[in-house]
Amino acid sequence: MKDDSKIGMSLIVKTITRLIVGPILIFGAYIMLRGHLSPGGGFAGGVIIALSFVLLILAFGRDAKVSKVSINLASNLESIGALMFLCVALLGFLGGSFFLNILNKGVPFKLFSAGTIPLSNLSIGLKVGVGLFAIFLALVILEGTKKNK
Amino acid sequence: MELYILLIFMIFAALVAIEVKDLLSSVIAMGAVGFSLCLAFLILKAPDLAITQLVVEILCLIILIRATTRKDIPLVVEGRWVFNTVSTAVFMAVFLFFAFHALKELPFFGQPLMSVVKKYLEEGMSKTGAVNLVAAVILDFRAYDTLGEVAVLFTSVVGIMAVLRRPGRNNLKEKNHER
DSSP states (O other), X not given: OOSTTTSSSOHHHHHHHHHHHHHXXXXXXXXXXXXXXXXXXXXXXXXXXXXXXXXHHHHHOSSSOOSOOOHHHHHHHXXXXXXXXXXXXXXXXGTTSTTOOXXXXXXXXXXXXXXXXXXXXXXXXXXXXXHHHHHHHHXXXXXXXXXXX | OHHHHHHHHHHHHHHHHHHOSOHHHHHHHHHHHHHHHHHHHHHTTOHHHHHHHHHHHHXXXXXXXXXXXXXXXXOOOOSOHHHHHHHHHHHHHHHHHHHHHHHTTSOOTTOOOOSSHHHXXXXXXXXXXXXXXXXXXXXXXXXXXXXXHHHHHHHHHHHHHXXXXXXXXXXXXXXXXXX
């Protein structure tokens, strides 16, 4: 990262962002993976993960390639998330009907329980997080190209 | 009691958001409405909805503030205000009349009929194995609705990508340069 100090916000904001982005990302993953045990779920966790990347872009400026997620990769990952959710839905056909919960229910209050619900949470989280981040990226890039004219 | 204070505050903030001239102040008043809606969900004991509302509100505020700052978007307030006011009043009167008669048939607040919900509450944990009943409902009993929601989000992202995509704009730039 050359001429780091010229783009983005001030040094204080950048330092705090560096410290806080990792915990935000882990908290989003926690909310997403424990959606069947505690409040939260795939949607909220996905948006929290997207917000951590949004924080990176806001602090370091859009030209610094901090996040390493391009807009094409974002839209590809978003399609993969939607397909994953559809695959979880089609998995129910192995047991007889659409969206049937065929996996092992497990012990309640354990992380690996509730059959297909954690898989659905994971796919929805991937889809929502990357999709909203892609929307944000598109809007930021739009603003940049308007300024250049 | 706190719920009524919050509702009155939300109505007041929404009126401020409509009436204020500055666009950034209007966006901030919208944020006040959203965050008090989050608090209202917490008071009504719906933490799942509160978390989702809080997070989505933050993202919406970031996008809206980035879109409204550094730009002078004129706010058009002139026009046929007599016709607008009269039509709004007539519509609100019709809506309130029908809503008054329709809402009398609903059960009281906080006392649902429990015809469908009872089955979910009793059999939710044994049938799905999920401790969080909200996750059990939206991802197992009503997963078809969630599939529709995912399709809606996918369509919106595809639409935004189609409108704002980069290759199209680059081609437009090259064409402008050639001329």
